[in-house]
Amino acid sequence: MRSYNLNVLDLEVSFKAEADPSRVERAKKLVEERYNKLNFPGRQISKEKLLTFLVLGLADDLLQSDRKLEVLNRRMEMLVEKIDGGNI
Template identity: 60%
Template sequence: MPSYTLEVLGLEVSFKAKADHTQVLKAKELLEERYRELAQHGRRLSKEKLLTFLALGLADDLLQNREKLEELDGKLTSLLSKIDKGGT
């Protein structure tokens, strides 16, 4: 498992992850982009509060995407079932 050391939002973090280097950098860029967006509208909120809002936003995105994936999985299962039955 690859090891990484990155500076994220001014903090140096070291960790191991199964993700490849490109994916890790994309995740870092997403965090920093979302943080900047929140900070612009945060009106002097503390870094801790901004990070909490960031975590909540990302968690909400994850939950919504899981729900969409479950819906798509159900539709795909239904379509495959119809195909298996001869399209009726």
């Protein structure tokens, strides 16, 4: 397991993970990009609220991806059943 020490949005974080460095860097970049989209000049929202919006957006993305994956898995199972049954 690798140890990571990152500066993300001016916050120092240390953690251990089995993810490779490029994956960690892509995740960091995604968080920073999404944060910067929410934190435009003139907006009077605390960092905590912005981070909450960011987390909710990422959680929604994950839930949507899980739902899409579930639909695709069901479709694949149906196709396998058709193939096994000789219906194609």
